[in-house]
Amino acid sequence: MIRVLIADDQPLVRRGLALILAPEPEVEVVGEAGDGAEAVALARELRPDVVVMDIRMPVLDGVGATAALSEALPDCRVLALSTFDMDEYVVAALRAGACGFLPKDTSPEELLAAVRTVHTGEAAVAPRLLTRLISTYVRTPRPAATPPPAGPAAQxxxxxxxxxxxxxxxxxxxxxxxxxxxxSVSTVKNHITGLFTKLTVRDRAQAVIAAYESGLVTPTPPTP
Incomplete structure (x- = not known):
């Protein structure tokens, strides 16, 4: 059973998300929150497996709530949702500890699949957002005069x-x-567990961001 908490400042959106998720036999919607602060408080009380988190909310936004949950409840996975799929929101949510990011115009089937994916600890980012995220970090060349940083984690x-x-x-x-x-795949999994621990990242999405920001991977210049 996947215990899910829904956080969105619009009651109609919360109800719609609950109507999508609740009928699934392996999903239990354990609560709803109207802002980020309430989401953190309810998560501490209800201990959900996954929080479906709107990014733009009053009192405490989704990024701040995600960061608080990552620190207080590291086993709780956050799936971020937003009407705005601008790159800075995606990156901010993933840096804060979200395991996934979807636009609100995603289909019910995609939402359910993402909830299941983040529950396993894997990353779930909408393809169009992932393409833009990779493009931002892979295809934007670093200034030639600025040497890539070598963080202590990479060392x-x-x-x-x-x-x-x-x-x-x-x-x-x-x-x-x-x-x-x-x-073997099991050996790779063991290496990845140690890698994520050293980098203090939770999933592949955060690891990709860290790889390019650390300078471990050289960005590829855009194709003319």
Whole structure:
């Protein structure tokens, strides 16, 4: 059973999300919150597995609420929703600890699939947002005069962990990484667990952002 808390400042939206999620046999909607502060308080009380979190809310917005939940309830997964799919909202939510980000015009089937995905600890980002996110970090060249930073987290990684990090940033899943390196999938999973711990990231989306911001992966200049 996946216990879900819904946080949105519009009652009609909350009701609609509940009507989509509640009929699913493996989903239980345990509560609804009208702002970020209430979402954090209810999550502490109800201990949901997943919080479906609107980004723009009063009192405390979704990014601030996500950051608070990541610190207070690290096992609680946040799936962020927004009417606005601007890049800065996506990045801010993922940096704060969200495991997924969907626009509000997503289909009910996509919402349900994303809830299931983030519940397993994997990232769920809408394809159109992921394309733009990767484009922002991969295709925007870093100024030539500015050397890429070498953060302490990257320096602590073993050569194998650094290679796996590069492959994650390149979009490979566990099976693809295993095939590329001649390892078993279980061995790759073990390396990734250690990698995420050292980087203090929760999922692949955060790891991709960290890879480009740390300078481990060199951005590819845009095609003329």
């Amino acid at each position: 602590d990684l073993t050569p194998r962990e650094q290679e796996i990090w590069r492959l994650i940033a390149g979009g490979l899943d566990n099976a693809g990484i295993a095939a590329a390196l001649g390892l």
